[in-house]
Amino acid sequence: MLQIKKTFKDKSPIIYVVGTPIGNLSDFSPRAVETLKTVTKIYCEDTRTSKKLLDHFQIKNHLVSLHKFNELEKVSELSFDLKQGKDVAIITDAGVPCVSDPGAKVLNCLMNSEINFAICPINCGPAFIHAQIMSGFEAKGLEFLGFLDKKPQQLKNQFLNLTNLTDKLVIFYESVHRIQTTINILSALFAKNCQVAVVREITKLNEEIIVGDLKEVSAYINSPEFVQKGEFCVVLDKNLQPQSNAATSVDYLKLLDELILQGVSRKEAVKEIAKKYGLNKNELYQKSLNFLAKT
Known part of the structure; x- marks a missing residue:
């Protein structure tokens, strides 16, 4: 089911995932302190360890134990909090929740529920870690690709060469000018039920996350509702x-015909489809002429 969440513009409750200092308490940000002061309650790995952190920053709030042995048991309590419209926080003894530490299981369960809420990471390092947490996906590891190759064929090869990723997430950055093309390429290469999250403008006012299967997300990103702005x-x-070549590959020639029937010239139709799916414009044009000659 497609989910679109605007963290700071929706009025839905928020789970703040707050990274804590791994050693030096001075690494804790003012925003993290303020957040832990204002949420309804704080779910933490060890109440004794977290109390020391809270006492140091004069944070007086209710602590609830959430560790690897009771994580799934706490889903119902967190669900109740969210249904009541309460903002809560998740922290661990040191470092970032959901990255080797507890948190991912409970977020994954909640993301697959019908509860409307947002996930907001704070103090969690680089953008790709924020995106991993916000997706609600659970895995034992991740493969971070940075910015991808700009050439469509190399980009396709880069995706198809991904191996040994049975229990790994794949994360990468994409520009505003290429996000539609890249998602369309993914939709053409991989099974439609593969889950994907597209996160926009992380930590900014217009922060947004789009989560669903490739078919749903691709359709939304190619629709007028999609805001093509930001990072x-x-x-x-x-x-x-x-996906199997025999089953669900994109019929580019059919898409071309549909545009031509709408009054678009063959040249412009080829240009549009080639850009949308990262294809070679000249090759697509020649294939369309060859197909036309056979009909």
Whole structure:
């Protein structure tokens, strides 16, 4: 089911995932302190360890234990909080929740529920870690690709060469000018039920996350509702499966015909489809002429 969440513009409750200092308490940001002061309650790995952190920053709030042995048991309590419209926080003893530490299981369960809420990471390092947490996907590791190759064929090869990713997330950055093309390429290469999260404008006022299967997300990103502005980070869920060539590959010539029937010239139709799906414009044009000659 497609989910679109605007963290700071929706009125839905928020789960703040707050990274804590791994050693030096001075690394804790003012925003993290203020957040832990204002949420309804704080779910933490060890109440004794977290109390020391809270006492140091004069944070007086209710602590609830959330560790690897009771994580799934706490889903119902967190669900109740969110249904009541309460903002809560998740912290661990040191470092970032959901990255080796507890948190990912409970977020994954909640993301697959019908509860409307947002996930907001704070003090969690680089953008790709924020995106991983916001996706709600759960895996044992991740493959971070940075910015991808700009040439469509090399980009396709880069995706198809991903191996041994049975329980890994794939995360990469993408520009505003290429996000539609890249998602369309992914939709053409991988099974439509593969899950993907597209995160826009991380930590900014217009922060937004789009989560769903490739078919749903591709359709939304090619629709007028999609806001094509800002900086993007894409998260592909584990068990990414290439689609079979025989079954669901994109019929580019059919798409061309549909545009031509709408009054678009063949040249402009080829240009549009080639850009949308990262194809070679000249090759597509020649294939369309060859197909036309056979009909």
